[in-house]
Amino acid sequence: MQDTVHVGLGERAYDIHIGPGLLARSGELIAPLLRRKRVAVISDENVAALHLESLREGLQAAGIDMVSKVLPAGEATKSWPHLTDTVEWLLEQKVERSDVVVALGGGVIGDLVGFAAAVLRRGVRFVQIPTSLLAQVDSSVGGKTGINSPHGKNLVGAFHQPSLVLADTGVLGTLKSRDFLAGYGEVVKYGLLGDFEFFQWLEGNASRAAAGDMDARIYAVKRSVEMKAEIVERDETEQGDRALLNLGHTFCHALEAATGYSDRLLHGEGVAIGCALAFELSARMGLCSQEDPSRIRTHLREMGTKVDLADIPGDLPDADGLLDLMSQDKKVVDGKLRFILARGIGQAFVTSDVDGELVRKVLSEALSAR
């Protein structure tokens, strides 16, 4: 019940192992990377309480010692002070250029630790052990690392590919249902952007995955990661196709900013709402059929995740306010917003050719349905 996806990036190629029980096997899987049998592990307090001991035992089974540092949980950790603290700790622990750093946690830990590894001694290798669904299918794969700045999210960082990813689907059992479903927003995104058959599979099977069926969880993670790997192999540094992975994200980032990056809206929930809006906009532009947005909404509703602006509690800015927030997105090039639109489910493409008035109309109708 385990699978492997290879990311073919020449000298920086790596494997993503997917399946239950990988924490227990971490030692044997990481050992081939090591020159000396010692790793530095960084986690957050929530994940450490649940999984740090299992990791220690898994490493110990292969005779690997571990030193560990536990950071506060939450987005605020992805910041300069915690980056400095982490890098200085790694130096204190005498982590050398040939050593390996391990990130055990969700997207925040993966991004921060990956960036710390990228700058430590001009770059040390790191292993991602993602513990959230979102990190397993998105942030732990592809080498985007970084922190937030007071100017915005993910504005400081580096491309630094991991040497190995261990996506232990067993640990997904410890997630709260809301967090699992938020991660699901990123899973469904892959079907919507490039694989109609996968979307159909999700329509039939994703509720089993949400209910805990391990085979369904493994397949959902595997297909997502396979698609991400294919895209990253084509366009590692996002000169073109990698932007497809941002389907739903232009809307999502505006909604996240409007809700103050609070738990009124989790990132993956914003992605799900954003994907539905991107298809709505595509349908209005005559690019895809009118049925596509409602089919997507129906599926997301059945899964029990957020789908519409009406699902976001509290006040939101009006359509102009949201458009304003969108124009601050880092995908703006020469003052023009880039959108990911679709010619149908599984057929996304990148364009700057979008009428701002139509976006305003789609947003104001979505707001008036609240």
Ligand code: GLY
């Ligand atoms: N999360 C989008 C990317 O990795 O490009």
